[in-house]
Amino acid sequence: MTLILGIAGSFIAITGFAVLLETPRKYVPLAGLAGAIGGGIYLYCTQKEMDVVLASFLSALAIAFVSHVFARVFKAPVTVFLIAGILPTVPGTGMYRIVYYIIENDREMCGYYLLQTLEIAGMIALAIFIMDTVFRFRKPQRERGAD
Amino acid sequence: MDHKLVIDTAVLAGEILLKSGAETYRVEDTMKHILNTGNTETAEALVMLTGIVATMEDPGVQPVTVMRRVNDRGTNIYRIIEVNDISRKYCSGKMSLEATYAALKDLKRRQYSTAVYNIATVLVPMGFAPLWGGGLKEVAASAFVGGALALLMTVGKRLRAGGFFLNAVCAAGTTAASILLGRLYPALNVDTLIISGLMPLVPGMAVTNAVRDTLRHDFISGGARALEAFMTAAAIALGAGVGMLLMQMVDPGGAFL
Structure with missing residues (x-):
């Protein structure tokens, strides 16, 4: 139940965010779909008590993959789907907790979340990096400008 | 030619x-x-x-x-x-x-009207609430937080406020609104509200592009974008902190969050 609500939520959230980024109408639901897949994987992983960092990595990997596939199928730049779709994994939670514990004067927890946020940011970078590299391999030279 | x-x-x-x-x-x-x-x-x-x-x-x-x-x-x-x-x-x-x-x-500047833009701003926190551990009541409360955010953003854009300042003010407003809702209805999970409310401000684009630029060996742009993402993150963090302190000062007797 929570999972379904979470997936539906990510779809709505990313659809909204895509509008904020001025994504053309026909791509808005697709961006939402990419986000829903990522959000669903993230939620599923955390429900299975997986580490947040690993969950972020897996969902970012899935989103990057889906974005690249969408970009090729629907002939649009990857950015269109990637920027909106990656949002569920961006460590907003960590940022908030860092500030919260600074104000609470809890150095230990603050440091913990600071490190975790940096780790998640690094994992997102790694996921995008991997997918970009993978898809660059199997792309003919003349289409280079297209992604 | x-x-x-x-x-x-x-x-x-x-x-x-x-x-x-x-x-x-x-x-x-x-x-x-x-x-x-x-x-x-x-x-x-x-x-x-x-x-x-x-x-x-x-x-x-x-x-x-x-x-x-x-x-x-x-x-x-x-x-x-x-x-x-x-x-x-x-x-x-x-x-x-x-x-x-x-x-x-002659390229058009925007394709969505301010109303659509504001509805989208409300939808983002609502959608994110379940992802950060909220139930249906948090979704409903997030709509109010999103509304506060949409209001602040629209006013800020009218006044042509700069990026850093606008982000900080928006984050402060969102945080304050979330804590206020939490005080009115103690059953709400305030953490979820704040995090969902801050999501539209998070520098997702800067992070993504920083990675992709660096990957293409555009190191100057990649580094600059990473710094841009960090600045936005700092603004949001600063704003959230100000919002929390503000609510603490308004009602010192009330439990903190």
Whole structure:
């Protein structure tokens, strides 16, 4: 139940965010779909008590993959789907907790979340990096400008 | 062929792309393609996050160089796609140079009205609430938080507030509104509300582009974008902190969160 609500939520959230980024109408639901897949994987992983960092990595990997596939199928730049779709994994939670514990004067927890946020940011970078590299391999030279 | 117009078109396309938040390699690629239609011996485009330089040169002729400083950057995927299309049409010969320049000049700025924009701002926190551990009551409460955020953003844009300041104020308003709702209805999970409310402000684009630019060995732009993401994150963190302290001061007796 929570999972379904979470997936539906990510779809709505990313659809909204895509509008904020001025994504053309026909791509808005697709961006939402990419986000829903990522959000669903993230939620599923955390429900299975997986580490947040690993969950972020897996969902970012899935989103990057889906974005690249969408970009090729629907002939649009990857950015269109990637920027909106990656949002569920961006460590907003960590940022908030860092500030919260600074104000609470809890150095230990603050440091913990600071490190975790940096780790998640690094994992997102790694996921995008991997997918970009993978898809660059199997792309003919003349289409280079297209992604 | 009019070299001056070719370079003007290329720089205009580059400027629009850069201002719309395109990756650096895409801007350079597009400009290079347009510049190459001038058939000069050398045609170079150098794009950094904060500026553009393009030059065209033939042996024995004075080189043409145009430089543009790009100050404010946002995200506008519509314009990125449109410029991509126009430049591709031009390079494949389906569009004349004059028509291309005019089309780039006339490109629409936004395609959604302020109302749609505000509805979207409300939808983002609502959608994110379940993802950060909220139930249906948090979703409903997030709508109010999103509304507060939409209001602050609209007012801030009217007043032409700068990026850092606007982000901080929005974050402070969102946090304060969430804590206020939590005080009124103690059953709500305030953490979820705040985090969901802050999501529309999170620098997702800067992070993504920082990675992709660095991957393409555009180190200056990649580093600059990473710094941009960090600045936004700092603004949000600062704002959230101010919001929390503010609510603490308003009601010192109330439990903190």
